[in-house]
Amino acid sequence: MVNMRSEVLFIGGRAGVGKSSLAFELHAELAQAEIKHCVIEGDNLDLAFPPPWEYQLAERNLAAVWGNYRDLGYLRMIYTNTVSVRFTEELAAAMGDDPKVTAVLLTSSDEAAAARLRGRIQGSDFQDHLERSIAAARELDFSTPAWVHRISTDDRGVKDVASEVISLLGWTGVGSED
Template structure:
């Protein structure tokens, strides 16, 4: 029998904790010996000029997921700022019909700014901060209502991860 694929889309503005949460999910799932993969969607089309109109992220996701599926993986954690707005397109790129869970991580401007200041040391800090604020407004307006919202202000990565594991139910391997 074929086990249905499952995908957790984690979206949110810069500085909200997407990567930190994905890495903690990975650590906890690995400790439980739960087979999964983590894909940082931002890396799938990180180029200049941006190749968005060519749907390069979806094409690369399709190729990477095919390789994971061939090796027996059925669970994916996918992070990208706007992934929660495009779950159907990304799921279609997976080439199967995964069960979708989507979570929009949220944070105040102050929290996001403090986190970004800790990791961006270059002259483009203000540009990153401005893009993060704009993304937060856009995500709040355009993210579908069915997507779970998860505030990250004053919460540890472990607390947030516990919420996401509860949503997915990924604490055991799926039955064949």
């Protein structure tokens, strides 16, 4: 099993689109099916001030964290980060084991994202978050490679979106040790 090729799902999208909710639902469904996997929230790999982006800290930390999972026999990873779908080559390279890559850009209308953000952001910085979300949506739409799957989350439940993603992955029905 150690020599088997790993697989990674990169989930990207604007703030308020449902990346974390999707990752948690995928985790629940895959765990229920006894599919061995891990979930990594990419935002936590380089969350610091001042931002350390010029040092490729996210990639360095991903290499370390994935190495620990890989040593324990994990072959499947779900990775969330707003812009992960734009940097799949760099992130996959950081994994160090030539993974099979699937990438999904979650999309939503500005109104749907605003409603979701209102539910979790309290205080005076709501408008700033919303404006960054709108700008990120435009940039992601423009700069995400065409091969990346685009899935709208508007008027859809997380279980419905998860079912669509699981069908893209083909990770079910293979047992917990695959």
